[in-house]
Amino acid sequence: MAEITASMVKELRDKTDAPMMECKKALAEADGNMAKAEEILRIKLGNKATKAASRVAAEGIVAVHLSPDARLGSIVEVNCETDFVAKNEDFQSFATRLAALVTQHNPPDVETLLHLPFDGATVEERRKALVGRIGENIAVRRFARLEAKGRLASYVHAGAKIGVLVDVAGGDEALAKDLAMHIAASKPIALSREQVPAELIQRERDIAVAKATESGKPAAIVEKMVEGAVQKFLREVTLLGQPFVKDDKRTVESLLKEKGASVAGYVLFVVGEGIEKKQSNFAAEVMAQAAQAAR
Numbered sequence: 001m002a003e004i005t006a007s008m009v010k011e012l013r014d015k016t017d018a019p020m021m022e023c024k025k026a027l028a029e030a031d032g033n034m035a036k037a038e039e040i041l042r043i044k045l046g047n048k049a050t051k052a053a054s055r056v057a058a059e060g061i062v063a064v065h066l067s068p069d070a071r072l073g074s075i076v077e078v079n080c081e082t083d084f085v086a087k088n089e090d091f092q093s094f095a096t097r098l099a100a101l102v103t104q105h106n107p108p109d110v111e112t113l114l115h116l117p118f119d120g121a122t123v124e125e126r127r128k129a130l131v132g133r134i135g136e137n138i139a140v141r142r143f144a145r146l147e148a149k150g151r152l153a154s155y156v157h158a159g160a161k162i163g164v165l166v167d168v169a170g171g172d173e174a175l176a177k178d179l180a181m182h183i184a185a186s187k188p189i190a191l192s193r194e195q196v197p198a199e200l201i202q203r204e205r206d207i208a209v210a211k212a213t214e215s216g217k218p219a220a221i222v223e224k225m226v227e228g229a230v231q232k233f234l235r236e237v238t239l240l241g242q243p244f245v246k247d248d249k250r251t252v253e254s255l256l257k258e259k260g261a262s263v264a265g266y267v268l269f270v271v272g273e274g275i276e277k278k279q280s281n282f283a284a285e286v287m288a289q290a291a292q293a294a295r
Contacts, residue, residue, distance in 0.1 A: 002032025012037055018132060058272040059086050060141070062163030064154040065099035073152040074102035075165045076143040077269045081136040086159070086271075091138070094130055098123065102143050110140055142269070149264040155180035161271045171261030178246060183268055188239040191263060196234060204233045239263065 004027045012023040012034060018041045030036035060079035067073065078095040085091055098113070101123070107113040114124040121129075123140070131138050146152060150169030153176030156162070164183045168176040190196045208229035212222040235241035240253035240263075247255075256262055 004028055004032060008032065008034070012041070058275040059083050060139075060271050061086050061092060061095050061160035062156060062269045062271055063092075063095040063099040063160065064156055064163050064165060065096070065103045066152055066154055067103060070152045071148045072103050072146070073148070073154060073165050074099045074143060074145045075154070075163050075267050075269055076102060077141045077163075077271060079137075079139045079141050079272070079275070080134075083159075085134055085136050085138075088134060090130060091134065092160075094126070094138075098140065098143070102145050106145055110142065113143065114140060144267040144269075146265065146267065150262075151176060153177050153180045155184050157181075157184045163269045164266065166266040167264040169262050169264055171256070171259040175255075175259050175261060178244075179252070179263065180266075182242070182245045182252065183239065183266055185245050186239075186242050187268060187270070188242055189237045191239050191265065193234045193238055193241065196237060200237075201230065201234070205230050239266065 004024055008027055009020055009023045012018070012027060013020055015038055018026075022041065023037070026037040026040040027034075029040055058079060059082055060077060062075060062077050064075045065073060076095060076099045078091070078098065080086055080091060097118075101116055101118065102113065105113075105116055107116060114122065114127070116123050118126050127138055127140065144165070146165050146167055148167045150167055151173075153166050153168060153173070155164045155177065157164075162184045164180045166176065166180045166183060168179060189200070205226060208226040209222075211229070212225040215222070215225070217225070235251075240251065240256075242252055244250055244252050244255050250258075252263075
């Protein structure tokens with residue numbers, strides 16, 4: 001049997017990004033043949049990625065990238081299974097570089113992004129290699145790219161769990177940053193009333209009608225109560241209608257008028273939003289893993 005040296009293990013690790021012990025096992029299995037060992041690892045990494053892909057990835061981070069002139073910017077959400085991996089430097093670097101790639105290439109969708117060149121391979125190949133190295137499912141969930149009518153500002157909050165890109169015309173850099181922070185904190189669903197989906201407004205109206213009707217008040221009063229509830233809802237969920245987080249005595253709309261500025265658009269990503277998270281018993285998982293190791 002061929003001797004497996006440390007330099008051979010390092011060379012194989014550099015080629016595949018696989019853990020050192022896996023590289024050593026593959027070289028031993030291949031009797032020191034580097035090409036065969038690499039093939040063995042590629043198969044193992046692929047299998048590992050396939051198994052991991054069936055697991056829910058609802059943790060992760062949001063990464064943002066801006067061009068030097070702040071006229072172009074991108075925001076991406078990359079998911080993993082645990083918050084522990086979300087703090088991994090390689091995982092974070094992957095997400096950050098993806099945001100830059102979106103800014104540079106402007107892919108139309110995630111599938112196109114996954115096939116872009118990335119470190120001598122493709123994004124998808126590097127994603128699979130990262131899955132193999134870390135051992136968790138990793139998914140590029142979504143991205144957005146903005147071309148500013150004014151100037152872009154960004155904000156990433158809460159361990160990169162919330163990310164914002166906002167396009168502000170007029171005002172100054174401090175105002176744009178404050179608006180990005182406001183969006184992260186208040187999470188508006190639309191810029192203005194006109195952009196709130198009709199079905200959401202109707203849902204709130206139906207709820208308000210049901211509540212007002214139970215009051216037993218005259219129809220004219222009920223109508224006013226319903227309209228008041230709908231208007232309150234629209235103020236709460238639209239950026240322009242919300243009280244500004246740094247001064248709740250005025251709305252974002254009045255702040256913008258005061259500063260001679262306007263918001264052309266924004267993107268808000270919250271990690272895992274809309275993903276059904278698996279509820280697990282951590283103690284039971286640890287015991288199960290210990291029992292498996294003992295067997």
